[in-house]
Amino acid sequence: MIKFFRHIRKSLLEQNKMGKYFKYAIGEIILVVIGILIALGINNWNENRKSKLVERDVLNNIYENLGVDSTQFNYYNNQYKQIDKLHLDLYKYGMKNETIDLISEPILIRRSLYFKLLINSDFKENLYTINNQKIKKELVSYIGSINDMETIYWIELVPLINDRLKPYLAEQELYNAENWFELRKRTIQSDTFEEITGKNIIDKDKLLALAKTKKFQQILFEVNAKWSDFFTRLKTVIEENNDLRMLIKSELKNY
Template sequence: MDNKTSRYLKYAIGEIILVVIGILIALQLNNLNDDRKNIAEEIIILNNLKDNLQSALDQSKDQIFTENGNVARLKGVLGWSEDGSRINLDTISDITFSKALWNIGQGRPILNTYTNLKNSNKIGLIRNQEITEKFTLLERSLEELKGMLDDRLIVHQTRIDDIAENDINFVRFLKLELKEIDISQEPINDYDALLKLQRIRNLMAIKLRMTMDVLEDREALHKEITDLKNLIEKELNRLN
């Protein structure tokens, strides 16, 4: 009887061990399967982020180009050429002055994919902490750029636009868009005299200073986006 009981106990223990081993193997296989699914989803997410960053770089490049044009025109109406040498203010045309006075870039690179991932709580699928940290820093940089753009816009609306209302014949600028109108009776803008007034020069110089600051910020942001895109490409190569 004792021998039978001992054999039954050994058999039962063996069965229990086999069941436990089977459960552990099943759990391990399930975890491996979940890991594969998570990695596959992470790769999709990283590819989407990479594409979004490339789109943001394209937008950033256009915005930097616009700011460079604004800086060049503002320098021109203040009497400086691209190399810093003096130029005659009497050569300034309506189109040149109107763009220097009126143009102001407010756009920012858009990161919809990252925003959507955050809102859906899927950002945690990215295991590379350096990537998520750089996205956090990039968000902060975008907010700082927005602050600078808003400040420039406020100054423009409260001070710079005053020139269009009180110091020039703005009607002549309509010809630039409405080719068919006759402005032969409209007084000509004397930009040579206008841009020798210290108040006007100061306002245009303020706009130039703020535009140069925005341009510097845009270029730094462009580098941040480029570095982050390169980091994601490196991570994708590792995962693939």
Template sequence: MLKFFRKVRKELIADKKVSNYILYAIGEIVLVVIGILIALAIDNANDQSIKREKEQIYLIGLRDEFRTSKIKLKELITFNKQSYEDSKKIVAYMENPDALLNEQELANLLYNAFAFDISFNPNNSLLEEMINSGSLKDISNPRLRILLTNWISNIEDISQQETMLDKERNKIIDMFRTEKNSIKTIYDLTGVSKELGLPVSSESASNRDILLSKEFENNMLMFILTSIKTETAHYNPLMQSMEEILKTIDGEIKE
């Protein structure tokens, strides 16, 4: 095609047909511009295709991460609930210590309430990598970008709440580090001593007197309040946010 136009141009110049040559030159320029625009359109289409493929990879990875985090959060909510429910049972026995069946029951309640730290550890490696590398902009859905950004700040808020909860738990545990109470009794009666390879005492010291302690009651009440607030004001809203993120991601993935 270009050879043909060059031949025509030479003939027009040789024949000194200036007006026709000008029209030809304009036509040639138009063709060149059209060619450039077509090339740019093709390049742009290729770039968009690459971006969409990259976005799909990110979306699938994010979906896997949030599904795993959702399972973790469900388990954590269950542990936290068991913790404050058993704590409430202990407080109830403080009102009526004679209703407590035996030392075994108290040990089980204390162990279930305070043996496990409550800490949410979501799978955020891909999301953090995207944020740090600026790849979050590759997510085309603006609503999803906002949800993912808010997710990080929500996790930071929950971490602060869990720190408060941990402090309340430690106040109670510290009361068993004194001469008045016995961690060893709790270990022996719940089977922890055997798991740790520790000898089981033939005679266990009783922890029943702690039910008469006003300090213990105060600490228990603060722990219960903080535990319930952690669930209702933090974990439950976080679960709702996670479900919305997963629903939005599913709507963007092209299966």
């Protein structure tokens, strides 16, 4: 092909047809430019296609992770409701002298969650591979809400339980060491309390008696308020998780 064009240029020069030669040269340049533009267009199309495929895989991965997060949120939600019920029962019994027929597991008074960090560095890095602005905006909001929830939990709630409530319970001799050491599996990080059913680590009678004291009710108030603060943020995270999953599922149809 190159020899063909070279032959035409040589022929025009030999015939001294400079006007036609320049017109031809310009036309040849235009063809070359068009060829380059077409090649660049094809290359850009390929790159965009590859980028779309990568983004689709990232979104699928995020969608699956959001489902795992949702399961964990259900666990948090159930735990909060049990803990809040125990707090309310202790308040009613201690401050309002109401009769409590049955309180939930006393161990819940010192309970903290088996809490797993949800947003890791890989998750944040994947954010930069997403070009879909609708999804990106919702993801940024979701990450912010997760961070708010985790801040309340780790910075405010856990220190209050570990540094104030647990030492106070030990000081008041509420722990039943015999029941603890007789457990087959000494762990309270399970999603259920099967290991401790019937073997209360916290003495229920002493706990009810302690509920009559003002100092315990003050600590109970602080702990419950922080749990409530955590739960408020948890509800926001659950809502954003559901919305984000629906959005990603819808947008994936366009990839």
